[in-house]
Amino acid sequence: MHGTREVISRVPFTIRRTVHWGDCDPAGIVYTPRFLDFAVETAEAWFHAVTGEHWDGIRRKRNMGSPMVGTTLEFKRPLAAGDLFDLRVLLARIGGASYTLDISGLNAAGELAFRAELTPCMVHVEPFGAARIPDDFRQAMEAYKKTCDET
Numbered sequence: 001m002h003g004t005r006e007v008i009s010r011v012p013f014t015i016r017r018t019v020h021w022g023d024c025d026p027a028g029i030v031y032t033p034r035f036l037d038f039a040v041e042t043a044e045a046w047f048h049a050v051t052g053e054h055w056d057g058i059r060r061k062r063n064m065g066s067p068m069v070g071t072t073l074e075f076k077r078p079l080a081a082g083d084l085f086d087l088r089v090l091l092a093r094i095g096g097a098s099y100t101l102d103i104s105g106l107n108a109a110g111e112l113a114f115r116a117e118l119t120p121c122m123v124h125v126e127p128f129g130a131a132r133i134p135d136d137f138r139q140a141m142e143a144y145k146k147t148c149d150e151t
């Protein structure tokens with residue numbers, strides 16, 4: 001397949017992606033900062049799929065944002081140009097203002113290539129500050145987490 005990105009599962013939310021030439025360093029394997037891009041792009045798509053709202057929509061309609069307050073990355077196996085890999089999203093925690101996504105990068109053999117934990121925090125833009133996750137988003141996240149936990 002020469003595709004770039006496609007959603008292959010809604011629960012758990014999973015994106016299949018190709019490693020592009022431009023994702024790689026001169027050694028031909030994915031360059032470290034690209035992994036954070038992969039994870040954040042996936043978090044953006046997950047948020048839209050689960051809440052029905054795009055990040056830009058929360059700014060325009062609710063005067064809110066969702067900046068990251070914490071990230072961790074672990075690298076287990078290299079990915080090379082041309083490789084297909086999956087980004088699978090589990091919702092590890094739903095807090096007051098923040099929540100934590102556990103994103104696994106799985107190679108074509110289904111092995112863990114990398115893992116990212118991302119913690120976005122809901123904020124009000126004006127005046128700027130942390131905000132409780134809105135009830136409709138919270139309900140959607142809880143339903144997603146419950147379905148994943150049961151699967």
Ligand SMILES: CC(C)(COP(=O)(O)OP(=O)(O)OC[C@H]1O[C@@H](n2cnc3c(N)ncnc32)[C@H](O)[C@@H]1OP(=O)(O)O)[C@@H](O)C(=O)NCCC(=O)NCCSC(=O)c1cc(O)c2ccccc2c1O
Pocket residue numbers: 055056064065066067068069070071094095096097098099119121123128129130
């Ligand atoms: C976001 C802040 C304003 C929060 O400040 P405050 O002091 O009020 O924070 P609290 O201590 O009360 O914590 C709130 C909440 O976050 C959890 N938390 C805080 N730090 C961490 C951490 N290091 N790891 C994990 N979790 C953390 C804390 O436990 C609380 O959670 P509860 O669930 O218990 O309520 C302030 O921190 C701030 O302004 N930070 C800077 C944010 C930033 O610049 N991020 C980096 C790049 S910007 C970005 O990523 C981004 C920006 C946007 O505008 C977006 C808009 C829309 C979508 C995505 C965006 C985006 O990704």
